[in-house]
Structure formats: C-alpha cells, structure tokens
Amino acid sequence: MKYNRVLIKLSGEALAGDQGNGISGEILNKISSEIASLQKTGCEIAIVVGGGNIHRGVAGATSGMDRATSDYMGMMATVINSLALQDALERRNVYTRVLSAIAMQEVAEPYIRRRAVRHLEKKRVVIFAAGTGNPYFTTDTTAALRANEINADLIMKATKVDGIYDKDPMKHKDAKKFDKLSYIEVLNKDLKVMDSTAITLCMDNDMDIVVFNMFEEGNIARVVQGENIGTVVTKKA
Template sequence: MKYKRILLKLSGEALAGEAGYGVTHDVLNQISEEVKDLVEMGVEVAIVVGGGNIHRGVAGATRGMDRTSSDHMGMLATVINALAMQDSLEQKGVFTRVMSAIDMQEICEPYIRRRAERHLEKKRVVIFAAGTGNPYFTTDTAAALRANEIDAQVIFKATKVDGIYDKDPMKYDDAVKFDQLKYIDVLNKGIKVMDSAAISLCMDNEMEIVVFNMFENGNIAKAVRGEAIGTKVIK
C-alpha cells in the first residue's frame, strides 16, 4: 500500500444518491463496505462528510438567510450524515468514533487532535463532523485542516465523476480530464474541485489530493495502492 493513513472526503450530495436529498442506504452501504476493506488492509481511515444533501450554508445565504446562521445549520447537517455513516460502518463490525468541532457530547466526542490520532492508531475509523466549527469555511477546508492535523498522507476526494475536468463533464461532452495537476494550476484556472482556502492549505503543506469516482467499486482501495485513477493534485 502506498498510503497508511488517509482522509476520505465525502460530499453530502453524493450520500443522497439518485434521490437528491437525504441519505440513501445503498450509497452508505457501498462506502462502508469499501472502508471496511481498507481497515482490514491495515489502513488508518479518517472521514470528513459534507452536509449538502440536507442544507448548504452558502446556498441558504443566497436565498436571504444570515450566512452565519445558515452555515451553523450546514454544520448540524454534517453531524446527521456522520452519525448515519457511523451506524452503517458499525453494522459491519467496524469500530468508529464521531468527533465534532461543535460540542455535543451526548451524541459524539468533541474534536481533540491527540485523541483523534489515538483512535486511528487503534484502527478505529474517525468521522469528523461539523466542519471546522466556524462559519464561512466549507467542509473542503475542514478536510484539508484535519488531514494536516492528523498527519494524513493524502486526501481522497470521492465524487460523482472520475477526476478533474476543465469544465463540467455532466454538461459538456468536450470536457477534458486531467490526470495530474499542480495546486497553483487549480487556483489559477479556477477549477472547482475544492474551494481556494482548502487548495491553498494543501499547497502550503504539500498535502496530496486524489479525486476519483466513488461509485465505481474498488476505487478507494485502488487509490490506496497508488494505482493511477482519477486526478492527482500535487506540488
């Protein structure tokens, strides 16, 4: 295996599947099966999950909501998704911990970096919820921040498409896929793979990003083995 400790970034929209809203059991089941395989391979797995299948802070703000309130709602949506992911994994015998950036000890642990690292060393899957705990920061930025804090070797961003394109491949037939990109190219070209704060944080700390299709079975294991799938963003 090329990577021993990874951070898997899942979008909330992906968890909704074809329904477009809420959490789809089939999608949860597929992801948890692949994560279980990684744990059995000896990989230490951390997960950051978005909340766009329930509420997106920036979307609420564009419809007239106060941005801070809307972002707080989005953070709570990520907690719902994290608990759903935890339940799916534990039904398969995978030990997990949900750690929240917002204190809610009745349902999950508060985020403490050293405790998170200890959970990973004990081969528990750690699911980070509530983003960074601050408004105006996306879960992409939370993924970049947590990956650096726990000394992950790579961020795997699982999406609905098989990599990064110069434009939306769902809308344009002539979209061109990149096999490899530099951080600065992502910023300069305005490619919407992660927000600029997340890309900048990864660039400053040389954190690799691999973007791939999460709906193709076995892709996460292939990425861990270092096989050439999706698009890699590097220095």
C-alpha cells in the same frame, strides 16, 4: 499500500444518490462496504462528510438567511450524516468514532487532535463532524485542515466523476480530463474541485489530493495502493 493514513472527503450530495436529498440507504451501504474493506488492510482512515444533502450554508444565505446561522445549520447537517455513516460502518463491525467540532457530548466526542490520532492508531475509523466549528469555512477546508492536523499521507476527494475536468463532463462531451495538476494550476484555472482556501492550505503543507470516482467498486482501495486512479493534485504536475 502506498498510503498508511488517509483522509476521505465525502460530499453530502453523494450520500443522497439519485433521490437528490436526504440519505440513500443504498449509497450508504455501498460506501460503508468500501471503507470496511479498506480498513481490514490496516490502513488508518479518517473521514470528513459534507451536509449538502440536508442543508448548504451558502444556499441558505443567498435566499436571505443570515450566513453564520445558515453555516451552523450546515454543520448540524454534517453531524446527521456522520452518525448515519457511523451506524452503517458499525453494522459491518468496523469500530468508529465521531468527533465533533461543536460540543454535543450525547452523540459525539469533542474534537481533540491527540484523541483523533490515538483512535487512528487503534485502527478505528474517525469521522470528523461539524466542519471546523466556525461559519464561513467549507467542509473542503475542514478536510484540508484535519488531514494536516493528523499527519495524513493523502486527501482522497470522492466524487461522482473519475477525476478533474476542464469543464463539467456531465454537461459537455468534449470535457478534457487531467491526470495530474499542480495546486497553482487548480487555482489559476478556477477548477473548483475544492475551494481556494482548502487548496492553498494543501499547497502550503505539501498535502497531495486525489480526486476519483467513489461509485466504481474497489476504487478507494486502488487509490491507497497507489494505482493511477482519477486526478492527482500535487506540488509539481
């Protein structure tokens, strides 16, 4: 394997599948199967999952809700998704721990960096829930923060498309795919693969990002093995 410890960023919308909201059992089983296969190779895996399939903080704020309140609701949504993913993984006999940035001891452990690292060393899959525990920060920023805290080798941004394009490939047939980009290019081109705070945090700490299609079977393992899958965001393109 090229990477021994990775952080996988899953969007909440991805868990919804074609139904648009909620959690798709089919998608959950597919994702958990891929992660279980990777875990058997000995790779240390951390996961940050979004909550957009249940509630998006920004969307709530634009409809008149207090932004901080809406963001906290979004954090609660990520806990629901994290518990669902944990259940799916443990049904595949994968030892898993959910660590929440907001205390809810009945369902998740509190986030403590050293505890998270220890779980990873014991080959448990660690799922980071409730974002950073603060409003105004996205789960993309959470992924960048946690990846650096646990000294991950790579952030794997799992999406519905096979990389980063100059425009939405779902809407534009002439969209151009990038094989490699620098952090500065992502910011200057306003590509929105991750928010600017997350990209800047990765840039300041030389944390590479691979954006790939998670719905193609075996892609997660291919990325970890170092195959040229998706788009790489790194210091120098």
